[in-house]
Amino acid sequence: QIAIGILALQGAFAEHKASLHRLDLNRQLNVILVRNPSELSLCDALIIPGGESTTIALLARLAGLLEPLKEFSKTKPVWGTCAGAILLSESVVGAKKGGQELLGGISIKIARNGWGSQVESFEASLELNGLRDSTRPFQAFFIRAPVVLELSSSSDNLPITIVARIPLGLLPPSLVEENMSEDDPRTIVALRQGRHLLTTFHPELTEDDRFHEYFVRNCVLSV
Ligand code: GLN
Numbered sequence: 001q002i003a004i005g006i007l008a009l010q011g012a013f014a015e016h017k018a019s020l021h022r023l024d025l026n027r028q029l030n031v032i033l034v035r036n037p038s039e040l041s042l043c044d045a046l047i048i049p050g051g052e053s054t055t056i057a058l059l060a061r062l063a064g065l066l067e068p069l070k071e072f073s074k075t076k077p078v079w080g081t082c083a084g085a086i087l088l089s090e091s092v093v094g095a096k097k098g099g100q101e102l103l104g105g106i107s108i109k110i111a112r113n114g115w116g117s118q119v120e121s122f123e124a125s126l127e128l129n130g131l132r133d134s135t136r137p138f139q140a141f142f143i144r145a146p147v148v149l150e151l152s153s154s155s156d157n158l159p160i161t162i163v164a165r166i167p168l169g170l171l172p173p174s175l176v177e178e179n180m181s182e183d184d185p186r187t188i189v190a191l192r193q194g195r196h197l198l199t200t201f202h203p204e205l206t207e208d209d210r211f212h213e214y215f216v217r218n219c220v221l222s223v
Contacts, residue, residue: 001030002220005043007069008033009059011051011083015204019212029216037068045077045195045220048084048103050143050202053112056083057101066101073105077195077219080105085198086112086146093149106193107152108160110200114147114186116174121145126164126189130218131210138164138208140189140201147175148188148200157193163214164190164199195219 004020006013013033020031034040046069048056060066072078073088080088088105094112115122121143128134151160165187168180175186190199190211197219203211 001028002045002216003030003032003043004216004220005032005034005040005046007046007048007056007060007065007084008035009063009065010055011049012081012202012204013047013049015202016047016049016081016212019204019209020216022207023209023212023216034065036063037065040065040068040072043072043076045215046072046079047215048078048080048087049204050082050084053083053086054096054100057087061101066103069103073103073196077197077215078103078105079197079199079215079219081199081204082143082145082202085200086110088196088198089146090152092146105196106160106191106198107154107157108148108185108191108198109150109152111147111149113144114149114175115142115145115172122172124166124170127167128164128210130161130163131214133210138203138210139206140164140166140203141205142189142201145189145200148185148191150185151188151191159193161192162188162190163192163197164188192219 089110125137
C-alpha cells in the first residue's frame, strides 16, 4: 500500500479524500488525513488542499508542521491545489499583510487572488497535456484562484511540464492584454516539476478524477 496524506487543517480536504477513494478501486492507497507531524511521517506523498493559504500556513505553524512540511517537500511528492498551489510556490505576490509563509518546492512566481476582484470564481474547460484521455475536456472550477506569473528560468531547477492551460479565449477579461500570446504563463493552470504537481483550480470538486490519477501515476508511483 501507498500512503497518501491530505493536509487536513482547513479547506477542501474531505473532497480530496472522496476523489482518492473513488479512484482506488484496487485498494492500493491508504489515505491519511494529516494534522500533526507524526501523521505526516507516515505518508509517502501529500496533497495540500484549497482553502485559505494564510490560514493553512498559520495552522501548520501552530501544529508544529511548518518545518516538517518543508522537509517533506524536499524529498517526497506533493500536490498543491489552489491555496495549496500558493504554498508550494517559490514566491508569491499579493500576500496578506504580515506575509505569507511558503513551503516552496516548485520554482514559479504566483499571484494570490490573481484573477482580479471582479472574477471571484468561474468555470472553464481546459486544454490538457498528458492526462488520461487528454482530448476529453476537463471542466475546472476556479475559486479566488491564484495565477501563475513566471516560471523560473534557472537551469539549476528541474524542468517544468505544463499539464493544463486555459485557452486564451476563455481567460477572464480582467487578465487579457493586447498581444498576449497563447503561451503566456498566466494561461497555465496545472504544471508538474519533478514529483510535485500544482493546480490553481479545484479538481476535487468534480467527479472527474483524472488529475488525482495523474498525481498517483506520474508523481507518486513512477520514480
Ligand atoms: N484565495 C485563496 C488563498 O489565497 C485560495 C482560494 C482557494 O483555495 N480556493 O489562499
